[in-house]
Amino acid sequence: MHELSMANSMVEAILDTAKKNDAIKINEAVFEVGELTMLNPEQLKFMMDVLREGTIFEDAEIIINMIPVVIECESCGFKGETKMDDNMDHLMSVAKCPECDNTRVHIIQGQECNIKTIKIEREDEDA
Numbered sequence: 001m002h003e004l005s006m007a008n009s010m011v012e013a014i015l016d017t018a019k020k021n022d023a024i025k026i027n028e029a030v031f032e033v034g035e036l037t038m039l040n041p042e043q044l045k046f047m048m049d050v051l052r053e054g055t056i057f058e059d060a061e062i063i064i065n066m067i068p069v070v071i072e073c074e075s076c077g078f079k080g081e082t083k084m085d086d087n088m089d090h091l092m093s094v095a096k097c098p099e100c101d102n103t104r105v106h107i108i109q110g111q112e113c114n115i116k117t118i119k120i121e122r123e124d125e126d127a
């Protein structure tokens with residue numbers, strides 16, 4: 001159900017942005033989702049498809065870019081991408097240092113769940 005609540009807030013944010021910009025139709029929405037969120041992009045899309053039915057977001061193309069996790073290790077100073085451990089409980093996602101296995105790391109990137117760009121049509125844009 002993690003994806004459902006996230007999809008819900010993403011769709012709301014999209015519609016809110018569109019409304020503020022006097023959109024009559026949304027053509028495309030690009031999302032950036034960090035791997036640390038443990039969100040499944042396919043499920044996210046599926047949920048959004050359900051939630052956006054009957055809205056101006058309905059026919060838009062949804063693009064989800066997964067953002068790799070980047071950490072800085074407090075122990076050895078390693079800074080870079082790290083892979084999430086697949087054996088971890090998905091509700092307890094923990095990033096760790098690939099060099100020394102330390103979990104005391106600063107997350108630099110990978111927790112985001114943002115709308116990157118949205119393409120809309122406005123009423124007065126009709127040329």
Ligand SMILES: [Zn+2]
Binds near residue numbers: 074075078097102
């Ligand atoms: Zn380390």
